[in-house]
Amino acid sequence: MGKCEQCIIKQFNSLKALTKDELMRISGCKTSMTIKKGDVIFEEGETLNGVYCVKDGICKLSKLSANGKDQIVKMVVKGQLLGQRSLISDESSNLQAVALNDMEVCFIPKSEIIEDLQKNSKFSFEVLKEMAHDLKEADDVIVNMAQKSVRQRLAEALVYIHDSFGTNPDGTLSVLLSREDFANIVGTATESAIRVLSQFKRDGFIATIGKQIKIENIEALKRVE
Amino acid sequence: MGKCEQCIIKQFNSLKALTKDELMRISGCKTSMTIKKGDVIFEEGETLNGVYCVKDGICKLSKLSANGKDQIVKMVVKGQLLGQRSLISDESSNLQAVALNDMEVCFIPKSEIIEDLQKNSKFSFEVLKEMAHDLKEADDVIVNMAQKSVRQRLAEALVYIHDSFGTNPDGTLSVLLSREDFANIVGTATESAIRVLSQFKRDGFIATIGKQIKIENIEALKRVE
DNA sequence: TTTTTAATATGATATTTGTCATGTTTTATT
């Protein structure tokens, strides 16, 4: 089992603010685990007993709406933490987390991390900064959902996924999402998402290889209105 | 000028976690101010030099969308803080704040409060809890925007405003919003918001006295689908 | 490989929402 003190992943999140001693203690009680693509990491309403540090892979955070559709609220990648919000509010999870890839994560028990949050103000300030960033992003998503068309939102989602999560050697998006996932990010019916993607393909903005998507003209996607 | 140590407002926000000494220091450098209804407290993109503690009144936080419409993201009332997010991220404001009532606020300079955030971990943990709560609410708004109809969103907005901000003696909502404000909360065209309100009136869910709104059947509004 | 199942795709149509025009009421100003 790897040691937190030597783990490079923590450079990308607020755990970097912990002292060497704190990291050694965390290291001693953490659990490394592998999560398979499609597996549920935690359910909406579930009580979380700690946070996950994502060492590899990517997952989606979604919430079930009254109409039976899942809305994807955020995607969490390698380097980020998962579950901090619920931990801090001391509430059950507001969202469901499902792996989009095979993932490697470390689970850190609540008791250990809460103590550091309350004592190490450098650490809690780092977590605070991350949360402030997430809140800004969430506000921006609200405005987009409320004011932009499905076509615009889908174009932006493609650009976001391309820029944030990168591409495979053949140029296809490295995160493989179903058409339903795209619909659930954008907040529309699966058929509508498919129709818009088909249109983008006809326009030459994207190409598809099976369900894989390759962005052919990112500037055109950015210009979509 | 009032003293922070004796101010009851702070019981409603994270300032309660400050020590007596810290409060006395804050008290010495804060500025009390009155803001008139309709006045802009800060603009989107403006650099904030501190936080506001709302002693009385209410304001809206909104963001201008590319299509020229303002989207109201949150409302801040008596007892709450304003501007913490930008302060923590050390970025210019993502949102515009406009008073919906005459307001009384205290302005606390950034330099004073940042110091406490970094040194008093009890305080930063309280701010963290507030931010976590805001983030949860924002996630819920995203899901509503994406998955619910204008009619549902407007019904929920009325219930929310009723339950959170209360009513006048005559039963009308104590926060007086224009039809345009309602449209900007719900994320729809002003005409659409007006139409839905008219329908609610015809259905007997609400009554209107000029632009004032009185909720007649809150249960029916909660059941709207 | 064959069969079965799930995902993707598209047409037809209904519903929701936006836009523009225009009239009415309320509020502010002279």
Add this chain to the structure above:
DNA sequence: AATAAAACATGACAAATATCATATTAAAAA
């Protein structure tokens, strides 16, 4: 009080999106 300006209201129509039906294709299982 008279006038002007803003906010509210509603009709007519257009555009966007959802829904249902049904192919088609791709993936999984036998």
